[in-house]
Amino acid sequence: MHRWDPIAPPVTGLVLPVRVDPTGRAGPTRGQARGPGWRITSPGLVVPATVDDGLVEQRILEASARGGDRAVVTGWAALRLHGGGFFDGLARDGRTRLPVPIAGNGDRLRGRAGLEVVEDRIPPDEVTYVHGIRCATVERALFDEMRRIGEVREMAVAIGAACAAQLTSLKRIRLYTATRRWYRDVRMVREAVALAGEDCRSPQEDRFRLIWICEARWGRPLCNRAILDTDGRLVAVPDLLDPQRGVVGEYAGADHRDIDQHESDIAREADLRGVGLEYVEVVARDLRDPARVVRRMREAAERATALTRRWVLGPPPSPTLDEILDRRDAARARRDT
Incomplete structure (x- = not known):
């Protein structure tokens, strides 16, 4: 798989953090947890030292374990869980780790290193499970990610990255945004949707497209x-x-x-x-x-x-992105019945 593939590679072997157990039956004792065999992921939670949080999905799982049963992973992290290859949890410099955005959904969470608390609640119909992790649905996660970014052109790039991974389409995110008129920053989100495209294969290609449109004014x-x-x-x-x-x-x-x-x-x-x-x-x-x-x-x-x-x-691509997504939804619906 090419490292610039817009679709994230399959992930297996994620390890859920366990709680420190004074008895040593359900988890390591406090003394064992401080030893070389374990890595502390947050207060009271540990994973074996061999588990590397360099895998972004493992890092997301560890952050979600801090949030409790009602917490919901959203933004870039949820998009990664859904399969968005370009949502790698790194800033534009390619090195700095972004905190994992999590909505407490009524629980009082505190932002810590590696975790960002999202204030808005995520309703049940916008919550799903991926890798056993409670996370926002694609359109909700993308909406939250755009609001986190807060700059129209980079918000448009995020839309393009989600479309490249075949997670959503311009039509779908446009319809979703129309139902969120009361949210803050929705005007910027609408501007980003109007500027976005769904046919670029990488964020850098999309940034070139935006120069083509905005600075060169070539349409x-x-x-x-x-x-x-x-x-x-x-x-x-x-x-x-x-x-x-x-x-x-x-x-x-x-x-x-x-x-x-x-x-x-x-x-x-x-x-x-x-x-x-x-x-x-x-x-x-x-x-x-x-x-x-x-x-x-x-x-x-x-x-x-x-x-x-x-x-x-040459002829336009076929099937269209919306046709691909509609067929996938129909196949899932048949499996669930």
């Missing part, structure tokens, strides 16, 4: 749409495409530094130019300088005017 690009030559052969499936200007955009992540991948990228660029499309490639540092990206885009558009169009759009 919404087509994302991951097949390009064919005039004989119907596949040329490429670029990250972004402006069919009127004849410009494609590609985000080159760290894996593109691999020599074989780099050679493939060079051939891909040549193939696209060969059918009359200009090419803009960006890397992570470029996304921190939108003006630089816009300048490259404009230069590419100027070059594209000299090219002869020898390409056509």
